[in-house]
Amino acid sequence: MTRSPGSVTFQNVRKTFGAFTAIADLSLTVEPGTLVTLLGPSGCGKTTTLRMLAGLEHPTSGRILIGGKDVTMLPANERDVSMVFQSYALFPHMNSLANVAYGLESSGLAKKEAREKAEHGLELVGLASMGHRLPAELSGGQQQRVAVARALVLEPQVLLLDEPLSNLDARLRRRVRTEIRELQQRLQFTAVYVTHDQDEALAVSDKIIVMKDGEIAQQGSPRELYEAPASPFIADFIGEANVVACEVIDISGANATVTVEGLSHLVPSRGAKPGLGKLAVRPNAIILEPAESAAFPGRISHAAYLGDHIEYEAETSGGTLYIVDPSVDRPLATGTPVAIGFKNRGIAIIAD
């Protein structure tokens, strides 16, 4: 796996299916050697984008470049990318080794050489001893790793992963995503990763591109998206947030003073202008029953005990707030009046 990783560029790509516009006008770049996630709710166009990159769909207009080369009209088998499918799409009639060797043989490698490389690929994902097994004889996690090995041994300029973890159970998912990330950092290949799970996206990505209705809603590092959401949609989609109305009173340098229900907070300004605005408040940044002076009133309307924390919903004059409260020793019953305040971290102005 010594090949230099490739970059990806979409230039004004548009894709329609009949009367339906899947992608209106998409431009994006992926730097070589990074792992970029396309994140979004179902139907946002992320999978279509990935399939266009793979050559399984062709754009209606626009250009796609891989490693600086225009591949817009090239069919899938002539592109220097490979893909891990959501269903893995392992060939059920071939054993793991034959599955991994398949792409190598298609590329014109001699049988023996293909076999050696395939064995090396299986070794890479820790399945060296499983070469003779049929996919049906492997566990879900092992199948997934064979699928990754099959794509990786081709040493593609870009590796595409289409929701690679969605068929694994929750426990395994965490482990495999770590493995994928480690592999990517060790081998330094470019990867484009599609998922609808924001936890997954935050955990593995160098950069996240959030898509909505066929357009890019926001892109940036996981931290940027979480701490500086550009819209209520992003605020809620990445890590959940209560969006509350606020007023920006004063801006001094990088900080802004905002008031919510009469309480002032100091937050990073991020180009906000004085006047009415919106504030994203993370559920764990809400304090119930703080000091009387810094609180506004509410009433608990729903409570659920979840072991290490309690989830509340509280009715306030500004709407319903969703709250995650770690103090499980002090449960509040439904109907209890509470005083509500915000912590200083976990709140951000939405730069709409």
Add this chain to the structure above:
Amino acid sequence: MRELPAMDNRNRRLDTALAIGLAVLVVVPWYRIDKGFLSFAWLGDFPSEASVAPGILQIFLHGRVWLIGVLVALALALSARFVADPMTRGRLLAWAGGLGVLFLVLQGLAIGISGWNWTMADTVFGPLRDGQPPMGAGAVLSSITFVLLFSFGLAERGIMRGDAFVVSTISILVFLVAVFVFYPIGSMFIGAFQDFDGSMNVDGFSRNFVDPSIWSLDCLIGGARCGIAWRTLFLAILTAGASTLLGLAFALVATRTRFPFKKGLRLLTVLPIITPPFVIGLALTLLFGRAGVVTKTLAATFDIEPGRWLYGLTGIWIAQVLSFTPISFLVLIGVVEGVSPSMEEASQTLRADRWRTFWRVSLPLMKPGLANAFLIGFIESMADFGNPLVLGGSHGVLSTEIFFAVVGSQNDPSRAAVLAMILLFFTLSAFLAQRIWLAGKNFATVTGKGDSGAHIALPRPLSIGVHAVVIPWMIFTLVVYGMIIFGGFVKTWGLDNTLTLAHYAKAFSVTIRDGSLVWTGVAWNSFWTTMEIALISAPLTAAVGLATAYVIVRQKFAGRNLFEFALMMSFAIPGTVIGISYIIAFNLPPLEMTGTALILVACFVFRNMPVGVRGGIAAMSQLDKSLDEASMTLRANSFRTIRRVILPLLRPAITAALVYSFVRAITSISAVVFLVSAQYNMATSYIVGLVENGEYGVAIAYSSMLIFVMIAVITGFQFLVGERRLRRENRISGLAKQTLPVLTEEKTA
């Protein structure tokens, strides 16, 4: 970085196609060779002799100047080779290919043996000194080359994601279907308006179309007899009704009762596949004919005058109900099982008793299935040729009347064409009704989720009722098939009932003369021809059928639905209509194939192909599309994807299609009787000849032999498929079980 060889690929395949196109023009005889291309007897006269000269010499030496159009189209394609811009290059290629094909078709249709076929062309271009013989290897290969060039052009313009293999497959399939399905049917329609010499003449059409013997409704107002069209229609409705009800009774017994012989009942469904269509009629004559067992017994004991009642609509009706009940049974088993038990259990918990549950829940859910079974029975009856031929006597139905209009003393092709059009109208209407009316009305409640619970038992009176119908009918069917076996061993049926092997000896005797084996039996000739044709056409049918299925399931292209619809429609074209259209279309240039094995093979391939398509579609829709896509992203082109991924996973479907088309080639008769020749006689038409000569013993011996051969073939293949199943993942092995029923469902006479 490895450079991907995209342009190289394109140039290489284009160079190959162009080289073939040129080579064909220079070294392959352009026109049809009477002794057959593959005999290579023409090599001696090649290339100077006009009859065997290649295209290039035909133009410059033998006065076929018009063929220069082929050169022009080829030159255009050649020039495209040196255009750099891919879009322009693609457009040029597509035009060259398209124009080449169009030109070949037009010149073939326009210029016949003695000059222009069209008077209009004669006046515009002036008379031709010489015409041209039918197309031969050169012309055919040249057409295919142009189709390929056309496809490459489209592929280079990015059609079908630039996949030349897929575009070529689609183009060639469309081309073949056009030549072998639509061209014959079209020729038949034109034939209805033509005289013997080919000139336009509407007399024959109008005379036949208003003929009272076709359309008269006398029987309704007390007259002697209705027109043949109406009688065929009444017969079809009665047959469809009876076989649907019987089929339902069988299906209920097989799934909702504790009937002890359910396995045996299911075996019934194999019968229609292996039974040559006239055999039931033949067996009935042994029972109820004037010399039949039952007739004789009744005459002896009750002194009832032996009548001729069997020879007419009544006899045909009984034979058809016997023949088609198993088909309807097969369709309805699925329907009856498809009603989810939880629906019936829900009904019972809502305080409905068994009667109410059956009438208000189960039966309404089965209604679309019943309608489907009825329509299949209707089309089968309309298309049936074998039984009416044996039992109809002079009171025929449309399909036999078509036959007698061509082969009999009438010799009136125009009448045959008109009758075929009427028959086609009936069956296509039924097919369209089935498609339109049943679309979206499928209540089959199988969800794939675990639907526990058992079907409730039938209400007691109904249960007694269906048993009372099923058991006698089953016995009747067994007796009829028993007759077929037994009849072959009886000396002269009804007159001399001593047992003998003489019929088998006459048909299948083998002697050893001068140390070598001599096939002396009268049946061997047609038997081996049948086997040969069936063996050639089976793989072709499977290949064309599965390729079509692949294109329909896996590729999206403009006109795909139309393409699928047209293919499925060819199901509803009765064999007789195919037969008559083939002899009308392929008896004269540009394509002359009558009297050859080729026409039989073509007929079987395109008649049985829809079954392969159905089976292939069913099997392929169960293969996840991401398998193909994975293969594509792993650098495999679509040809490799098909060979390495799809075909291995479709093996059971392939086997089923092979077996089915092999068996169908052996049993079919309706189209075949028109197409056989002295040199290529098929078993079924030979047997019909025996029946017409009154040689019942040999005919029946031969039929039983065929049935035996087919049972052997089917069990052999089932065994092979069954063995595969053990080593295969469940999801895939499911295909094997499903495909055979899917195929049998679609049997048409």
